[in-house]
Amino acid sequence: xxxxxxxxxxxxxxxxxxxxxxxxxxxxxxxxxxxxxxxxxxxxxxxxxxxxxxxxxxxxxxxxxxxxxxxxxxxxxxxxxxxxxxxxxxxxxxxxxxxxxxxxxxxxxxxxxxxxxxxxxxxxxxxxxxxxxxxxxxxxxxxxxxxxxxxxxxxxxxxxxxxxxxxxxxxxxxxxxxxxxxxxxxxx
Numbered sequence: 812x813x814x815x816x817x818x819x820x821x822x823x824x825x826x827x828x829x830x831x832x833x834x835x836x837x838x839x840x841x842x843x844x845x846x847x848x849x850x851x852x853x854x855x856x857x858x859x860x861x862x863x864x865x866x867x868x869x870x871x872x873x874x875x876x877x878x879x880x881x882x883x884x885x886x887x888x889x890x891x892x893x894x895x896x897x898x899x900x901x902x903x904x905x906x907x908x909x910x911x912x913x914x915x916x917x918x919x920x921x922x923x924x925x926x927x928x929x930x931x932x933x934x935x936x937x938x939x940x941x942x943x944x945x946x947x948x949x950x951x952x953x954x955x956x957x958x959x960x961x962x963x964x965x966x967x968x969x970x971x972x973x974x975x976x977x978x979x980x981x982x983x984x985x986x987x988x989x990x991x992x993x994x995x996x997x998x999x
């Protein structure tokens with residue numbers, strides 16, 4: 812059975828639950844709820860297992876806080892013997908309009924501390940990533956407050972549909988492959 816490590820980036824703690832920076836957690840939570848599985852506390856995070864059509868998706872929420880996400884990713888890749896091309900890191904992106912999806916096979920960290928940590932520990936930039944647009948609707952110097960701020964009421968309402976589309980994109984990654992998923996979901 813082919814295994815995939817689906818990493819939702821975020822920060823642990825009640826104060827971060829509804830922040831823009833935690834969209835990665837929100838996406839994997841949505842997938843787990845949809846599959847009726849629970850997360851278990853494990854080394855360096857919380858893990859849930861979803862099986863779809865002969866594939867196993869290991870949904871990971873690192874508990875290392877964003878800046879040290881690479882520790883959890885590296886540990887679980889090694890423990891479960893998952894290759895780089897079978898991981899998908901879900902993160903927020905200020906450079907994309909709200910709710911826009913961009914999936915890529917590789918890239919820079921774009922200033923994102925979670926991706927920086929993963930890149931440093933894997934010593935690579937060629938791992939699939941799923942960027943979820945949170946837009947850049949903040950005043951100069953307010954980036955940290957915006958990213959760590961809660962979703963607006965309008966965004967919260969729109970998130971329901973966006974999380975559903977995101978979950979479909981993750982499943983497509985495991986079932987149809989990266990290229991087909993990029994074609995089907997990028998920009999949506």
